Amino acid sequence: MxxxxxxxxxxxxxxYVRQMLAKYPEKFPAGSVRKIGKQLVVTPQGMEAVTGIRKNDLDI
Structure with a gap:
């Protein structure tokens, strides 16, 4: 996404993702964030690793 x-x-x-990637790139698991053209994409696993909040715990 x-x-x-x-x-x-x-x-x-x-x-948020751009800021965290600039400051703490080591927090993102390998392959969990990628730039495609000008678009930055991140996996749910990448967001979980950085925020500590699991996707299943979100109110969506």
Whole structure:
């Protein structure tokens, strides 16, 4: 999913993934975040690793 979409799902600001990737790239598991063209995409596992909140625990 897009970084902005993931950030909103996890209740974070729109640029959360970009900020975390810039400051703490080691928190993202290998292959969990990728840039495709200008679009940054992140897996649910990447968001879980960075936020500590599991996707199943979200109110979606």
């Amino acid at each position: 897009s970084a902005g979409e993931a950030s909103k799902l996890w209740g974070k600001s729109d640029n």
